[in-house]
Amino acid sequence: MSGTLRKGSTCPICAKAKLVPIVYGLPGMELRRDSEMGLVSLGGCVVTGNDPELECLSCEAKFMRDGEWVLISER
Numbered sequence: 270m271s272g273t274l275r276k277g278s279t280c281p282i283c284a285k286a287k288l289v290p291i292v293y294g295l296p297g298m299e300l301r302r303d304s305e306m307g308l309v310s311l312g313g314c315v316v317t318g319n320d321p322e323l324e325c326l327s328c329e330a331k332f333m334r335d336g337e338w339v340l341i342s343e344r
Contacts, residue, residue, distance in 0.1 A: 274288060274323060274332055275288070275323075276288060276289060276290050276323065278323075280325035280327060280328060280330060282325060282328050282330040282340065283325060283327050283328035283330070285325075285327040285328065286325050286326045286327035286328070287325075287326070288323040288324065288325055288332070289307065289308060289309050289310050289323065289324060289326060290309055290310070290322065290323060291309070291310045291311075291312040291320070291321055291322055291323065291324050291331070292304075292309045292310070292311060292312060293312040293313065293314070293315075293316045293320065294314060294316075295314055296311055307326050310324040310326065319333070320333065321333045321341045322334060
């Protein structure tokens with residue numbers, strides 16, 4: 270997969286939506302609002318060190334960087 274994925278890139282799986290960063294930890298009001306606005310995806314409170322970094326809000330595909338970007342999961 271292309272090494273050029275970043276926040277705001279068009280999803281390479283569905284080509285319908287932009288990718289947003291996945292934020293981990295307990296969200297405050299500002300992060301909840303950003304999530305509702307589609308600016309970030311909330312990843313939960315458990316961090317494993319092997320977690321996806323970007324998510325497509327349309328198809329829910331998740332990506333992480335392992336040298337290059339790797340598809341972790343898709344709906």
